[in-house]
Structure formats: C-alpha cells, structure tokens
Amino acid sequence: MSSSEIQIKEMVAHKWDLASETFDTHAGHGIQTQKERDAWKQAFLKVFPEKSLKILDVGCGTGELSLLFAEMGHEVAGIDISGQMLKIAKAKAEACGADIIFREGDAENPPFDTSSFDIVFSRHLLWTLPNPKVAVENWNRILRKNGKVVIVDGVWDSGTLGSRARKNAGDLLTLLLERKNPRKEHSDYSDELKARLPHFGGAPLEKVKEYLLNSGFENIQILDLKEVRDAQKEKMPLGERIVRSYQYYLICGRK
Numbered sequence: 001m002s003s004s005e006i007q008i009k010e011m012v013a014h015k016w017d018l019a020s021e022t023f024d025t026h027a028g029h030g031i032q033t034q035k036e037r038d039a040w041k042q043a044f045l046k047v048f049p050e051k052s053l054k055i056l057d058v059g060c061g062t063g064e065l066s067l068l069f070a071e072m073g074h075e076v077a078g079i080d081i082s083g084q085m086l087k088i089a090k091a092k093a094e095a096c097g098a099d100i101i102f103r104e105g106d107a108e109n110p111p112f113d114t115s116s117f118d119i120v121f122s123r124h125l126l127w128t129l130p131n132p133k134v135a136v137e138n139w140n141r142i143l144r145k146n147g148k149v150v151i152v153d154g155v156w157d158s159g160t161l162g163s164r165a166r167k168n169a170g171d172l173l174t175l176l177l178e179r180k181n182p183r184k185e186h187s188d189y190s191d192e193l194k195a196r197l198p199h200f201g202g203a204p205l206e207k208v209k210e211y212l213l214n215s216g217f218e219n220i221q222i223l224d225l226k227e228v229r230d231a232q233k234e235k236m237p238l239g240e241r242i243v244r245s246y247q248y249y250l251i252c253g254r255k
Contacts, residue, residue, distance in 0.1 A: 008130050008196050009081060009106065015189065016061070016082035016128075023085070024062050027236045028124075031064055036231035040068060043223060047150055047252045053118040058107045058139065059125035063089030063100065069121075070098040077117075079105030108135040115144045123152040126203040130196050136211040143255045149217060152225065154248040155202035205249050217253025225250055 016023075024030030031037050053074045057066040060078030062085055069076045070093075078100060080086050086102050093100045105111045107122070108131050120139040126132045139149050194200045199207070205222065212220060225248045 005130060008193060011190075011193050012128055013081040013083070016080075017084040020062065020082060020084040020088055024064065024088075027232045029064070030062070031068070032235040033231060035234070036228065037068065039225075039227040039231045040065070041072060043225060043228060043250055044069075044072070044150075046223060047148065047221060047250065048119065054116070055119040055121055056110065056112065056117045056142065058110060058120060058122045058135075059128070060089060060102065061085045063092055063102060065121070065123055066100050066102070067092060067096065067098055070100055074119075077101040077103075077112075079103055079107065079110055081106060108132075109138050110142055112142045114141055116142045118144055118147045119150055120147070121150045121152075124154075126151070126153050126208065127156070127197060127199040127201070130198075132199060132203065133211055133214070137215045140215045140217065140255055145255060147255045148252050149212065149255075150250065150252040151208060151212075152248075152250050153203045153205075153208060155204055202247075205247060205251065208251055212251065212253040217255060219254040221252050223250040224248075 031040065055069050055074045055076050057063070057069065057076060057078040060066050060080050061082070063078055066076050066078040066089065076098075078086075078089060079102070080089070081104065083104060086104060089100075089102050092098075093102070103111075107125060108129055110120075120143055122139075126135070129135050136149065143149065189200070209220060209222075229248050
C-alpha cells in the first residue's frame with residue numbers, strides 16, 4: 001500500500017471516529033424500530049441459506065447488523081477501520097451477551113485466511129473505499145466455496161439536477177425545522193479525499209454488479225429494500241425523508 005493510500009485511510013478512519021458517538025441515533029444507521037429489524041431479517045432470509053453460517057461483517061461500524069446476524073443464530077466476526085466504532089460495537093455485544101469477534105481491519109484487504117467465511121457482508125461501505133474493486137476481489141478470496149458476498153448500498157447523491165435539488169430542499173427543511181447542519185456528517189471530507197473515493201455519492205447498482213462479475217461471482221441476485229427503507233422513513237424528520245428518496249438495494253453473488 002502506498003503512503004498516499006495509507007494517508008487516505010487514516011483520514012477516513014478519523015472521520016468515522018468522530019462520527020461514532022452519535023452514529024446509532026441516525027435513521028439508516030442504527031435500527032430504530034422493531035418493524036425495521038423485522039424488515040432486515042426478512043431481506044436476509046431471502047439470500048442466506050437456512051442454517052448457521054460464519055459471517056464477516058466488513059465495515060461493521062457500531063456492530064448494529066453484526067448483532068442482528070448473531071440474533072439470527074449465525075457465528076459473526078466484524079472488522080472496521082475505526083477504533084471508536086469498534087469500541088461501541090464491543091460494548092453493545094457485551095451488554096446483550098452476544099459472542100462476536102470485533103477487530104480493526106482494512107475492508108479492502110481483510111486480515112483473514114483464504115476460505116474463512118460462508119458470507120462476507122457490507123452495508124454502506126463501498127463509497128468510503130479508495131479501491132472498491134480490490135475489496136470485492138479480496139472478499140472472494142476469504143469466502144468458502146459456494147459462499148456468498150452480500151452488499152447493501154445505494155446512491156445518496158447521483159450528481160444529477162434532480163438529486164441535487166432534492167438534497168438542497170431536504171437540507172433546507174432540516175436546517176429550518178431541526179436547527180442543525182444537515183451536511184455536518186460529510187463536512188470533514190476534504191476535496192482531496194472526495195477525489196480519491198470513486199463512489200463518494202454512493203455506489204450505483206450496475207457498477208457493483210460489474211465488480212461482482214469481474215471478481216468471479218455468479219448467480220447474482222438483487223433485492224429492492226423498499227420495506228427496509230419505508231420502515232426507516234417512519235422515524236425520519238421530513239427533511240431527511242426527502243433527501244433519502246434514492247436507489248437502495250441488496251446485491252449478492254455466489255463464489
């Protein structure tokens with residue numbers, strides 16, 4: 001890894017360290033309701049075999065979905081580049097008695113042996129990576145034969161006029177009604193950092209499908225996460241609901 005790549009990843013880690021304290025309070029990050037929890041479970045049951053699996057949650061953050069996988073009966077490990085996120089994840093697991101292994105690790109090159117997992121999972125991760133193609137290739141490496149990569153992602157800002165107008169309208173409502181800066185979450189991403197992240201506005205479905213196919217994955221399956229998104233919106237203020245009218249999907253492929 002070059003010195004510039006190391007610097008970029010240190011900047012990303014610092015950003016998420018700062019965001020860790022309030023991360024779970026935001027709709028779309030922490031699971032806010034039982035309805036949302038059930039919607040996630042139903043989505044995963046459509047793509048996971050009905051047996052106990054060994055799952056790696058890449059870019060696990062505060063461990064919200066790691067805990068859900070453990071609740072569903074799976075053996076779970078989670079890695080993240082942010083030490084502060086992992087500190088919260090470990091505390092949550094300890095509080096509910098979940099036996100999950102959390103450790104610091106690079107999502108683009110997870111520190112595990114070949115053929116270690118049945119499922120490699122990521123949520124809202126690809127946009128934070130300088131080299132998403134390399135990441136998907138390495139996820140294939142650590143999967144067992146017939147294992148699956150499962151990716152949840154979306155396009156938060158496509159750069160189109162409609163997308164920008166929707167974002168500006170939602171941000172204005174958030175500023176007026178909630179008296180808070182709606183762009184604070186990404187305000188510490190410098191122009192230099194944004195330029196090094198190919199999917200800063202979100203990872204388009206077709207591009208992610210291309211990564212999977214080029215990395216040797218087969219039997220590609222795509223789910224629209226409308227039920228999850230609708231459940232999340234119930235807890236969102238008006239401004240945030242407007243902003244979050246975007247493409248949101250689950251895509252998976254078999255090794």
